[in-house]
Amino acid sequence: MSILIIGATGTVGRQVAKQALAEGFKVKCLVRNLRKGSFLKEWGADLVYGDLSIKQSLPKALKGTTCIIDASTTRPYGFLTAEAVDWIGKNDLLDIAKKARIKKYIFLSILGGHQKDQIPFMQLKLRFEKNLVSSGVGYTIFYLPNLFQGVISQYAVSILDQQTIVVPSSERRAMYIDAQDIANSIVKSLTLPVGKNRRIPLITNERWTPKEIIDTCQKLSGQEAKIFYGRNFILQLFASLFKLFKWSWSISEQLSFVDLKNKNYASVSENDFVEEIYMSNQDFINKVNTSNYNNLELFLKEYFSVMLKKLKELNIKKSEKPIF
Numbered sequence: 516m517s518i519l520i521i522g523a524t525g526t527v528g529r530q531v532a533k534q535a536l537a538e539g540f541k542v543k544c545l546v547r548n549l550r551k552g553s554f555l556k557e558w559g560a561d562l563v564y565g566d567l568s569i570k571q572s573l574p575k576a577l578k579g580t581t582c583i584i585d586a587s588t589t590r591p592y593g594f595l596t597a598e599a600v601d602w603i604g605k606n607d608l609l610d611i612a613k614k615a616r617i618k619k620y621i622f623l624s625i626l627g628g629h630q631k632d633q634i635p636f637m638q639l640k641l642r643f644e645k646n647l648v649s650s651g652v653g654y655t656i657f658y659l660p661n662l663f664q665g666v667i668s669q670y671a672v673s674i675l676d677q678q679t680i681v682v683p684s685s686e687r688r689a690m691y692i693d694a695q696d697i698a699n700s701i702v703k704s705l706t707l708p709v710g711k712n713r714r715i716p717l718i719t720n721e722r723w724t725p726k727e728i729i730d731t732c733q734k735l736s737g738q739e740a741k742i743f744y745g746r747n748f749i750l751q752l753f754a755s756l757f758k759l760f761k762w763s764w765s766i767s768e769q770l771s772f773v774d775l776k777n778k779n780y781a782s783v784s785e786n787d788f789v790e791e792i793y794m795s796n797q798d799f800i801n802k803v804n805t806s807n808y809n810n811l812e813l814f815l816k817e818y819f820s821v822m823l824k825k826l827k828e829l830n831i832k833k834s835e836k837p838i839f
Contacts, residue, residue, distance in 0.1 A: 621701060625658065626658040667818060671819070674729075
């Protein structure tokens with residue numbers, strides 16, 4: 516099987532590429548910047564130039580491809596760019612995939628995203644998802660919760676840099692998953708005999724409130740966080756206000772997305788949409804899901820261990836530098 520990965524330089528895409536290569540698959544990666552994707556070539560992947568916003572660049576990339584794994588996405592608060600990539604570009608790719616008779620298109624969506632279809636970024640994903648389902652191309656859609664790696668940028672880095680963290684005051688738990696576990700599930704699905712036209716929510720037991728994450732980061736880093744707690748309805752009020760002005764669309768999108776990321780997924784049965792697709796694909800999901808998902812606290816412990824060691828070494832070098 517020859518796999519073309521879209522978004523291979525991203526957090527999830529690079530893990531998918533690494534795992535697929537380890538399992539012996541022939542992997543091609545669509546990249547806009549060959550230099551930026553050089554690490555993928557070092558791993559054993561073939562790099563092909565392509566840009567979802569340039570339709571003419573896509574047909575050559577699909578030549579000899581059996582399966583597309585689409586791990587690409589734009590930032591949720593860059594709507595104009597998102598429309599060019601997550602809607603126009605991906606539909607162009609899907610049309611070319613149909614003509615090239617691609618056997619499978621694996622698409623990564625967001626768990627609970629259908630509940631926030633008023634966010635333009637989510638509208639694009641949901642609209643493309645409908646097009647994929649009705650395209651006639653074999654598909655598997657994975658619904659992903661929040662990433663461990665996102666906790667680093669949202670909480671851990673801010674604490675180390677002594678930056679204020681803005682979080683909802685809600686104590687609702689959000690679900691988290693490691694990008695490596697996502698990659699394992701995706702690659703595992705490629706080896707199963709029956710995997711056509713499936714919708715797979717990746718459900719984990721890692722459910723955390725913002726306060727629990729911040730408390731853990733403080734404990735592991737030995738530093739106190741600067742926190743601003745905002746009530747969800749206030750954040751959404753500001754999101755609505757900022758949406759009125761084109762210059763502040765990006766701010767509106769960020770505030771709306773904060774609420775989406777903190778939705779509660781304490782159990783599958785609480786979400787009718789997830790329940791429906793979970794029950795109809797339960798046997799397949801059990802085979803795809805790994806039984807030993809990584810632990811967020813251990814992930815954070817490793818991160819802070821490495822970063823604090825680097826900071827200590829940096830401070831020692833500064834203190835040893837001669838003063839003239």
